[in-house]
Amino acid sequence: MAGLAAGCALAEAGFRVSLFERRPYLGGRASSYQHPGTGEIVDNCQHVLLGCCTNLLDFYRRAGVQDKIRWYEKLTFLEPGGRASVIAPSALPAPLHTAPSFLRADCLNFRDKLAISRALAVLAPSIPADGGESFLDWLKRHGQTAQAIERFWKTILVSALNEDLDQTSVPYAAQVVRESFLKSAAAGRMGIPTVPLTELYSTAGDYIRARGGEIQFRASVESFRTVPFAVNVTTNGQEEKFDYLVLAVPFDALGRMLPDTASAKPLAAALGQFSTSPITGIHLWFDRQITDLDHAVLLDRTIQWMFHKSRIIAARANEAHENGNGSYIELVVSCSRSLVEKSKAEIVEMAMREAQEFFPGAPDATLLKSTVIKEVHATYSPRPGIDQYRPKPGTAWPRVFLAGDWTATGWPATMEGAVRSGYLAADAVARFQGTKSASFLVPDLAPSGFMKLFR
């Protein structure tokens, strides 16, 4: 997405863009493909966005796919046994807009709610600096109950940041909470693509082609070297000359491309500071509906989210309507280190056991097929102190620029972070060329209600 965002922005600014992608399809870590075992088109994992993802939404507008996102105002938290608590905005001004539903939520008791409200009041005015403390220690220092940590903080933050709270930096956690819960109702609403991810992102490739660019698939960039007024890039053994190079690859792939020179050493050392965390998606096809919900947060178990794909994906909803009552569910476990070594059969067995605790229809349903997709290096770990190692787009080589969700965007590893990084790299290229002064970057959503006091 970082490469596509940079490519679209630069194509729009009049550059002739060549995009090299190692795989045979677009989307990178946000992609879909025909799964060989099931024959189904599956996303590598469910991806969601929030209303505050202004650059991602700008990218969708550019690619013409903004109407392929379905928006949801409500989040349903389910306890084992099926009791539901619904968090939804009210007419109250931010940051109080979700307060009435939060106060009614059965999954938290009065002490939990009091503790959470106090901590939110501390986070509302500003994002604390990274002092090396983990967010778990911060929460304990701010008097959070065990249940508030487990059912509120962990639930929201582990899925947003893909890391355990004891490995998460305070500013990353604070930013997620401010954007999704406090800033405004519009910032916190959740968007889910209604088409498979590669279908969503292929349009960005069309956008580049329509402006004179090209996309090359199965094209693995191996190395680069700067020459006077140009960069020579070696792809699949062939060297080619370009005016500029944007390297929009994950940090480990970048490490393999760097020249073995003194100028590369500081960047190589910074890359060595990053680590990753896994996400596991469990895809289940049933002979019937197991729930009426489109999605839900699942409390107190291994599985953290349920997405009812046959209701969300537009084509599948029509199919299900025509063919009877079968359903397709994806269950997601973020920060899934405990599942990495487990077999597919063990994970599906666990998922079925847990699904039966949450969904009344599950015990009677027959599982028709299933698959498990483990993304072992899903996202970089937002641990305390990591921000200082995230590089800006400019490098030691004047015509070479960096993009990727792990670069310095101020955002965690998300689609929004990836698009921001692409726009920032495009800005840097255009500035070097002297062709554009205004940034491609789109401003953040303005805070609403009382949050305007904390701009």
Ligand SMILES: Cc1cc2nc3c(=O)[nH]c(=O)nc-3n(C[C@H](O)[C@H](O)[C@H](O)COP(=O)(O)OP(=O)(O)OC[C@H]3O[C@@H](n4cnc5c(N)ncnc54)[C@H](O)[C@@H]3O)c2cc1C
């Ligand atoms: C399982 C999972 C769930 C996620 N859920 C969410 C979510 O719900 N919401 C959200 O906002 N974000 C989510 N993310 C994060 C989001 O997918 C990433 O932050 C984003 O897609 C990263 O984009 P990127 O362009 O920086 O990197 P990538 O997507 O990794 O793109 C890098 C591209 O470079 C290509 N490449 C690598 N090496 C080479 C080479 N040598 N030559 C040519 N090409 C090469 C790769 O094939 C890839 O296409 C999730 C990620 C995963 C893995």
